[in-house]
Amino acid sequence: MKAAAAEDVKENLFKKVISHAKEYGFVYPSSEIYDGLQAVYDFGPYGVELKNNLKAIWWQSMTRLHENIVGIDSAIFMHPLTWKASGHIDSFNDPMIDNKDSKKRYRADVLLEDHAQALENSGKVSEANALLKTMGKLLENEDLAGLHQLIVDEKIKCPISGTSNWTEVRQFNLMFSTQVGSVAEDTNTIYLRPETAQGIFVNFLNVQKTARMKVPFGIAQIGKAFRNEIVARQFIFRMREFEQMEMQFFIRPGEEMKWFEYWKESRLKWHQVLGIPAEDLRIHAHEKLAHYANAAVDIEYAFPFGNKEVEGIHSRTDFDLKSHQELSRKKLQYFDPEINQNYVPYVVETSVGADRLFLMTLCNALTEEMSGEGENAKMRTYLKLHPALAPVKAAIFPLVKKDGLPEKARTIFDALKFDFNLIYEDTQSIGKRYTRQDLIGTPFCIAVDHQTLEDDTVTIRHRDTTAQERIPIDALKARILAEVSLSNIFSKL
Ligand code: ATP
Numbered sequence: 001m002k003a004a005a006a007e008d009v010k011e012n013l014f015k016k017v018i019s020h021a022k023e024y025g026f027v028y029p030s031s032e033i034y035d036g037l038q039a040v041y042d043f044g045p046y047g048v049e050l051k052n053n054l055k056a057i058w059w060q061s062m063t064r065l066h067e068n069i070v071g072i073d074s075a076i077f078m079h080p081l082t083w084k085a086s087g088h089i090d091s092f093n094d095p096m097i098d099n100k101d102s103k104k105r106y107r108a109d110v111l112l113e114d115h116a117q118a119l120e121n122s123g124k125v126s127e128a129n130a131l132l133k134t135m136g137k138l139l140e141n142e143d144l145a146g147l148h149q150l151i152v153d154e155k156i157k158c159p160i161s162g163t164s165n166w167t168e169v170r171q172f173n174l175m176f177s178t179q180v181g182s183v184a185e186d187t188n189t190i191y192l193r194p195e196t197a198q199g200i201f202v203n204f205l206n207v208q209k210t211a212r213m214k215v216p217f218g219i220a221q222i223g224k225a226f227r228n229e230i231v232a233r234q235f236i237f238r239m240r241e242f243e244q245m246e247m248q249f250f251i252r253p254g255e256e257m258k259w260f261e262y263w264k265e266s267r268l269k270w271h272q273v274l275g276i277p278a279e280d281l282r283i284h285a286h287e288k289l290a291h292y293a294n295a296a297v298d299i300e301y302a303f304p305f306g307n308k309e310v311e312g313i314h315s316r317t318d319f320d321l322k323s324h325q326e327l328s329r330k331k332l333q334y335f336d337p338e339i340n341q342n343y344v345p346y347v348v349e350t351s352v353g354a355d356r357l358f359l360m361t362l363c364n365a366l367t368e369e370m371s372g373e374g375e376n377a378k379m380r381t382y383l384k385l386h387p388a389l390a391p392v393k394a395a396i397f398p399l400v401k402k403d404g405l406p407e408k409a410r411t412i413f414d415a416l417k418f419d420f421n422l423i424y425e426d427t428q429s430i431g432k433r434y435t436r437q438d439l440i441g442t443p444f445c446i447a448v449d450h451q452t453l454e455d456d457t458v459t460i461r462h463r464d465t466t467a468q469e470r471i472p473i474d475a476l477k478a479r480i481l482a483e484v485s486l487s488n489i490f491s492k493l
Contacts, residue, residue, distance in 0.1 A: 014304035017363050018235050020381075024439050026050065026362065027236060039232030039240040041355075046440045049391030049421060051243075051358050055222050057388065058245045058352070060486055061270060061493060062220040069218035069247065070211050074199025076224060082198050083175065083191050085323040087291045092194060093171035095139070095147055096230045099158035100165040106158075107231045108147045108169045109139060115156050117306045136287025144169040174227045176240075192226035197349060199223070200248045201320045204332055204345075208250075215334055215345055216259065218249040222354065234305055236355045243354035248316075250345040252336065256315045259348045260295050264313050266493075267350050268299055271310070273492045275386040276364055282307060292319035299352075301360045310360050311352035318344040361389060365441060371466060382463055383441030387483040393420035394444040394480055395437045401426045409448040412458070412473060420480060438463060444480055 021027040026047035029036035043051055062069050083089045095108040112135045119128040131154065138146040148169045157164050176192040193199065200207075200219045207219050222245045229238050236242075251259050264283065272278055284307070286296040294317050298309040321344045325332045333342050362383070371380040387393065396413045398405035406426050413424045423442070425433050430447060437445050445461040452458050452473075460479065461468045471479060482488065 010304040013363070013366070014235075017304070017359075017366055020366060020383075020439070021047070021235075021362060039229060039238065041236050041239060046391040047358070050361070050385070050389060050441075051354060053389045053391070054357050054361065055243075055245065055354055057274070057486060057489065058354075058357075059220065059222060061490065062218070062247050065490060065493060066218065068213065068216060069220055069249075070207060070213065071220045071222075072200065072203055072207060073223065074196070074203060074221060076193050076226075077180070077190055078193060078198060078202070080188065080190050081327050082202060082324075083194075085327040086198050086201075086320060087323070088175055088191075088194055089173075091291050092174050094174060094230055095144055095169045096172045097148065097151065097169045098167040099161055099163065100167060101163045102158050102161035104158060104160050105230050108144075108151060109135060110231050111151060111156055112147075112154070114306070115154055132287055139288040142171075144171070172228075172230055174229065176226045176228055193224075194227050195225050195351070196221045196223045196244045196246045197248060197351065198320070200246065201324055201332075201347075204250065204321060205330075208334065215336060216249060216251045216255070218247050220245070220247040234303075236359050237303070237305075237308065239355060242356075244351060245354055245357075246349060246351045249348045249350075250334070251348065252339075253318065253343055253346045256317070256346045256348055257295065260313065260315045263348055263350050264297060264299075267311055267313060267352075269493065271299065271301075271360075273489055274361070274389065275384075276301065276360065280364070284309070290314070292316045301363075303360070303363060310356050311350065314349045314351070316347040316349050318346050320347065321345065361385065380435075380438065380466075382438035384464055385441035385443075386489070387443040388486060388489050390441045390443050390484070391421065392423050392437070392440060392442045393484050394446055394476075395423040395425060395433065395442050396446045397424075397430055397433050397448065398426050399430060399447055399449040403450065404453060405448050405450070408452055412446065412448065412476070416477060416480075419477060420484065434461060434466075443483060446476065 024046060025044035028042045028044055030040035030042050031037050059071065063071050096105055097108045097111065098105045112131065116128040116131045119131065134150060138150065148166065151166060152164065155164060175194050177189050178192065180188050180190050200221055207213065222243065224241060225244045226241050229240055232238055232240060249259060249263065268281060268283065271281055280302040282300050284298045284300045286298065289296055293314045295315040297313050299311040300307045301310045321332045325344065332344060334345050335342050365383040365385045367384045368379055368381050370377050372378055394416065396409050398409040409424065413422055416422055434445055443463045447459045447461065456473045457470050458473055459468045459470050
C-alpha cells in the first residue's frame with residue numbers, strides 16, 4: 001500500500017512538472033496547433049534561457065576550467081561512410097516488440113527494465129537484479145528469441161491492452177535518413193547524426209594540429225542529434241530530436257581506466273554543484289557494453305518515473321579513430337614526443353543530453369511549501385533553481401504605478417540590463433508579481449518604494465526564503481553577481 005502511495009505521489013509530481021513547464025513558458029509540444037508531433041518539443045521564453053544557461057555552464061566548465069579542452073561545432077550532415085565506420089549503420093539498433101492487441105510498439109529492454117524497477121519498488125531487489133543480469137547477457141549475445149522468452153516468462157503485460165500477446169523481438173535502426181542531390185539518379189542517402197561524437201573524431205587531427213594540442217586533450221561539442229526512438233514517452237526524457245553535450249578526451253593507450261575514473265567523479269560532482277542532491281544521483285554500470293566500449297557507466301537521476309540515465313561516461317578505446325583510419329585511409333595518429341611513439345589515442349567520452357539535464361533540473365527545482373502562519377498559511381509553489389541557472393536573474397517592481405516610482409525603477413533596470421536578464425513589471429499587486437517570479441524561479445525581486453526616492457535604497461526579496469532586506473541601489477549589482485556568477489559555481493568544482 002505504502003509503495004503504491006509513493007508511486008502515486010511521484011506520478012503526480014511528474015504531471016505537475018509537465019504542466020508547469022507548459023503553463024509558465026518552459027516547454028511546449030512541437031506544432032501544438034496541429035496536435036503536436038510525437039517526441040518533439042519546443043522551448044519557450046524561460047525554457048530557452050534555462051537551457052542556454054545549462055549549456056553555457058557545461059561549455060565553460062569544459063573549455064575554461066581545462067586548459068587542454070577546446071571546442072568545435074561540426075555539421076549535422078556527415079559523409080555517409082562516417083556511420084559505416086562508427087558502426088551505426090550495422091549496429092545502432094534497438095530490440096523492439098509489438099503488442100498484437102494494442103498495436104503498441106515497445107523497446108524490449110525498456111519493458112524489462114521497467115518490470116525490474118517495479119520489482120525493486122515492491123522490495124524484490126534480488127529478483128530485479130537477477131532479471132537485469134539475464135537481460136544484459138541476452139542483449140550482449142543479441143539473443144532476440146531469448147529476450148522474447150524472458151518477457152513471456154516474466155508475464156509482462158502491455159500497459160495499454162493489459163495482455164501478453166507479443167510479437168517476436170526485432171531489431172530496429174534508429175538513424176533518420178534523407179537524400180542529398182537534386183535529381184533522383186544523383187541522390188545519395190545521408191543520415192541525420194545520431195550523436196555529435198563522430199564530428200569530433202573526424203576532426204581529431206584538424207584540431208590537434210591547428211590548436212597545437214598535446215595528449216591528453218579533449219574536444220567538446222554541443223549540438224543537435226536525432227534518433228528515431230521507438231518508445232517516445234516521458235516528456236522530454238526521450239525525444240527524436242534532442243541536443244547533446246559531448247566531450248571526447250584523447251589519451252595514451254593504457255591510461256583509459258585512470259581517466260575514466262577521473263571523468264566519472266568530475267561529472268558527478270558537476271551535477272551536485274548545480275544543486276542536484278547527492279542522494280538523487282547514482283552511478284550505474286552498463287549491463288551490456290556498446291560495440292565501441294571497454295568500460296561504461298551512466299549517471300542516473302531519481303526521476304519521478306524511476307532512476308534513469310542523464311549522462312554516459314564511456315571508455316571508447318581506439319575503436320572510432322581506428323575505424324575511421326581504416327575506412328578513410330587517412331592516418332589518425334599522434335606522435336607523442338614524451339615517449340617518442342606514434343599511436344592512435346584512446347578516448348574517454350562524457351556525453352550528457354541538454355534536454356535530459358533540463359528535465360532533471362526542473363524536476364529537482366519544482367517546490368511546493370506551506371508559507372505564512374495560522375489562517376494565512378497557504379501553499380507556495382516556486383522553482384528552486386540555482387541562481388546561475390535561473391532564466392531571469394531579477395525582477396524590478398515599482399510598488400505603485402505613480403509618484404515617479406516607475407521612472408526610478410526604469411533607471412535601475414537600465415543600469416543592470418547589460419549584466420543580467422531582467423524583468424520589469426508594474427501591474428497588479430506586488431504579492432501577485434512575487435508569485436509570478438517564484439513560478440519561473442527568479443532568485444531576486446527588487447521593489448522600488450517611496451523611501452527609494454529619498455535614500456536610494458530598495459528592498460530585495462529572496463525567492464527561497466521570501467526574506468526581504470533593504471540595500472543601497474549601488475550595492476545591487478555586486479549582491480546579485482555574488483549569487484549568479486559562474487565563478488560562484490566554478491570555485492566549488
Ligand atoms: P538511452 O539508454 O536512454 O536510450 P543511450 O544510452 O542511448 O540512452 P547515449 O547514446 O549514451 O544514450 O547518449 C548520451 C546522452 O544523450 C544520454 O545520457 C542522454 O542524456 C542523451 N540522450 C540520448 N538519447 C536521447 C533522446 N532520445 N532524447 C533525449 N536525450 C537523449
